[in-house]
Amino acid sequence: MSSVCKLSQKESGSSYKVINTITMAKKLYVGGLPYTTNEERLKEFFSQAGNVASAAVIMDKMTGRSRGFGFVEMTTDEEAQNAIKMFNGAEMDGRKIIVNEAREMEERKPRTNNW
Secondary structure (H helix, E strand, C coil): CEEEEEEEEEECCCCEEEEEEHHHHHHEEEEECCCCHHHHHHHHHHHHHHCCCEEEEECCCCCCEEEEEEEEEEHHHHHHHHHHHHHCCCEEEEEEEEEEEECCCCCCCCCCCCC
């Protein structure tokens, strides 16, 4: 599992103090999913690589249909790396999928409706 530490720097020096440690599963981005894929199917598919902590298929708010990508959290780094090796470029229900380590979502400007 990955550990994320929040650090605090002392004003007078360069030493750091750990103020919070969070242990989390390794999150993977999965792109190119068939539009019929649901969370149960995604979790079942990735369980071939190890224990799946969670799986989510991202849905379009307007149509309620899959947007063709999702996220899977594996319980260990080793299982996550195994899933990437096993499934990146592999076929899932007739479509070639992309699997890589998920990145933090970048902050975006608020949307404005100019119509």
